[in-house]
Amino acid sequence: MTKKHIKVVGAAIIDGNKVLTTKRNSDRVLGDLWEFPGGKIEPGETPQQALKRELEEEFKDEILVGPQVTETVKHEYEFGVVELTVFYAKLLTNNFDLVAHSEVKWHTVDELAKLTWAPADIPVEKAIEKVDLRSINFE
16 A cells, blocks of 8 residues: 655744754644644645745744755655655744644754654754854845
């Protein structure tokens, strides 16, 4: 039986040398693991459109979407194969009205490796560790 493919998008929201990370609620799939906020890409949406919609739904916040962090990551979970594409982003508003997460926290690049990440997010976290976040260009 082929596993279902789930295309998801995430935001590496940056502010100076810090990245916003979110911890999933305990009662959700992959509960208590850290991830970059985002969600499923709906039919007809670009990844960037999906990211803006998801952040509006999850935090009631607007974002500016920047460049893609690294290539799309494919990870096979019990429930299906997740294809995760993460973009750098900046907050245009700052509400953080939590829906799907128990915690939201700003971390420096050096602190990221200490978190217990959802498996699909690990290669993205490793890519971010190697970047000077102040050099990310938003146009």
